[in-house]
Amino acid sequence: MSEQIKIGESLSKTNAQRSFYRATVEEFLTTLTAEIVGHLSSRHVALHSSAQAEQIRAWEAEIAILHDAFSEMDVGVYGWSISLEVSLFRLAKRLDAVVLAPGVVAVVEFKIGEKSYLGAHKAQLERYACSLKDFHEASQSRLIVPILCADCAPQVSQSLQLCDGVANILFANRETLIDAFRLVAAQSDFDALPLDGVGFDASAYRPTPTIVEAAQALYQGHAIADIGRGDAADEELQAAAQALRDIVSGAETLRRKIVCFVTGAPGAGKTLLGLDLALKLRSGERPAALLSGNRPLVHVLTEALATDSARRGQKSKAAAKYEADSAIQNLLGYLKEHTDGAKPPEHVIVFDEAQRAWNAEVGQELMGRAKSEPALFLEILDRLEWCCLVCLVGPGQEINRGEGGLPLWAEAIADSIRNGVKWEIVAAPAAIDGGQLVCGDGLASDSDFASLDCRRVASLHLANAIRSYRNPLHGFWVAALLESDLVQARGFADQMDEPPTYLTRDLERARAWLRERRRGQRSVGLLCSSGAVRLVGDGVPPALRSNELSPIGHWFLKPYSDFRSGSALETPVSEYGCQGLEVDFAALCWGGDLIWDGHAFAPRRMQAPRWQKLRDPEKRRFRLNAYRVLLTRARAGTIIFIPSGSEDDPTRSPAEFDQTAAALLAAGCEALP
Structure with missing residues (x-):
């Protein structure tokens, strides 16, 4: 009752x-x-x-x-x-x-x-x-x-x-x-x-909403305080949200042009913060939009908002979808729409995963202009009397070539100011200084930028991860693991109340583990790297491609009784399909594209008919980041499936898989009983 x-x-x-x-x-x-x-x-x-x-x-x-x-x-x-x-x-x-x-x-x-x-x-x-x-x-x-x-x-x-x-x-x-x-x-x-x-x-009751649930609540008009956990992470989010509102208000009142950088740990709520700003301002007099180059994320969020709004009888799904599409947009689509010199309607833009902005070489391929993505955005927003560009910056998520990190933004801002545009810069200290929190150089690494005035705002950094609500040290464990520091990873694991992940060599046992945990409308799913192309030999179907937007939407939004759902455990998604999104429990199917060679994790690519070691530093980093994305998708728990391999197939070497499994166990993973 x-x-x-x-x-x-x-x-x-x-x-x-x-x-x-x-x-x-x-x-x-x-x-x-x-x-x-x-x-x-x-x-x-x-x-x-x-x-x-x-x-x-x-x-x-x-x-x-x-x-x-x-x-x-x-x-x-x-x-x-x-x-x-x-x-x-x-x-x-x-x-x-x-x-x-x-x-x-x-x-x-x-x-x-x-x-x-x-x-x-x-x-x-x-x-x-x-x-x-x-x-x-x-x-x-x-x-x-x-x-x-x-x-x-x-x-x-x-x-x-x-x-x-x-x-x-x-x-x-x-x-x-x-x-x-x-x-x-x-x-x-x-x-x-x-x-x-x-x-x-x-006793404290601190539910942690999924990004989809949070977006739906914000779309309905609730505040971050209404949907937060009521703990330190929640206080951080509220403080950052207020700081951003004040920055936007100042830009409008004083007719200024501001670039703002927000940093945070993986799963700390950066996208939630951006959604809060975009959806709140969208309904007011200061048009705003959250832009993401992650097409699956944009599709899943807009589809979820439209479906939920229609279910509540607030408006038709078509009307709700139109509104959602204007508030959450694809980055490339936005750029292509505004290359003609017209003023954009939005005075406030939130750039999600801004460290993944592409360089001038990619700009030439995609836009026919040899300009970086930051340079194009600054050029478009300069057409407005006032504006605020909020850049959300996270560590270790770069998985595509040409992604230039914060130095690319520093270069674009310095060039624009040299050309007479009066940009003001407001940033979390980590964005300026660089380091582990942003996985690399900060804005000040650019000598021209270092001479500019930049206001540091500590509240624009989100230190507390909220995605892994059972295991707040999980992100640190993943970072140590992928740096091949098994001793440090084991140290983090020993501090956890439960293992960072479980491990099995049996795919059906991994599926059974997930089935037991999908009760209570919890979401579960299979994940695998886009480079793990030989998992098909161990019974893992090919992952959905990132351009298969409707199937990816079904994967995240349908109940497990629908075979298209990820919770039905039939089809995996790769790092390109799940980045920015999440499930409650995941089974990561570990492939031959990242094996332990006795000293470190060795990224590889398939050069048929054999694996080839990746020697290019950027490509090695992308492969490691693919596994970083996959290992941080689960909110409550992950199980890793490592195949047994086959002596008859050199691309599925049992010895390589055994060695990789041993390394994960040494890092603190626990074998499934």
Whole structure:
């Protein structure tokens, strides 16, 4: 009987208590139903205009079923607690009941009057259970047991099975709820720290939205504060968002032209920050757009926004798609549209992954003009009376030739200023100074740029990764691994609560691992490098190409019941199809294009009929960055599949794969049990 509440409601807005009612089970059993319903109704009225009669009848039925189950249990319930109508504010839902036993959190979802256990209800409950496990601090160290109680449904024989700290759903009716509670009691861990309703309510709940969920929330008008985690990473995002709004406001008020550089770790929320700025300004008087050279990212986001808006009945999908397309655009399309000298409509442009901007040689090929991408952008925006160009800069994501990094921007800005354009530069310190945070030289590496005035703003750097919400050190582990520093990687792994990745030599076991974890609407998928062309010999189909936009959109947005979905585990995507996007759990199919040679990772390319070592430094870097992208796509966990190879096929050498697997295990990966 869960009911939606407003996104962004805080504990302070709801009388500082997450649950409408909470008590020990002993107190619950000695309290009159009318008194409990009174508590529920008073809290309900605080959020809604009234407590409807249907809702009150449902509460009365739920309380009676719970009372009967607890009263008849032949094992003690001492130390157990119960909370009713428990709000998960940022999920915009309420849990019907949370029963706390030692070391166990049981989530009970009631469907009063139902005669069967419906698939939609099971999916709903799985999402609640997985959300607690992933994002509720007190629940993360406890077993989560979801119980679906359809009071008129038939009895189901069942047992408890565990995966990733969450049990399978237990099905119960009015008479058999007691059996589910007995299974909960059997899992009790009396060594666990005590947890009652007060502690459960007070514990932090920090859901981390996917980039698609965040874009949908921002498109609906919510602020970053409404969808953030409520932690240090959230504070960083809010501070950066405010700094950008102030910079844009200053540019407009004073009629200035500003170039702004935002830096951040992989998965720290740079694209989210850009979306917030573009979508907020888009609905106001200062037209703005987020531009990306990543066509799959643009397609997935615009398709998701249009579909979600149409589903909510706000406007037709065509109208929503038109709006989304104007707010999130393809970089090359924007450049080609504005080469004629006309003023662009947007005064504020967000350039995603700006370190990947291409040089003059690529500009000649793509645009017929021997100018770099930064130079072309500055030329276009100079036509406006005022403007603000926000460049989002991340480390180690360059996977195409001609991507010149921050020195390319420094050169273009210095040239434009020499030609009389009064650009102001505002930047995170890392963008100016360079280093590991931007994987290379900064703006000041250009001698002409170094003489320019540049305002440093510390809040424009996002240090806290939010994508890997279970493993904040994951990005550091990936960096050490791909630098071939297995000792340092192992050091990071030893600091983690769980392994940085799992490893298996069996593709079907990797798929099974993902299937177990796609409960609760979690997304899963197969990934592989575009250079891993011999994986087909080990049963991995060719990856979707980056120009197959509709299939990639289906891969990320469809449910696992649709064979086109990545969660159906039929087709992988490469670094070109998934860069900037994410799944909850991924299986990285490791190919022969990056093997451990006994001392370091050796990037290779297929020169049929054999592998050839890459010796060009830029091409080696691109191959390593491909694996950097793939290893950082999963929000909750990754499993690496390394084939066994074949003695009859020199392109699939068992010895090379064995050596690579041994290196990953030495770096802290854990073999799948």
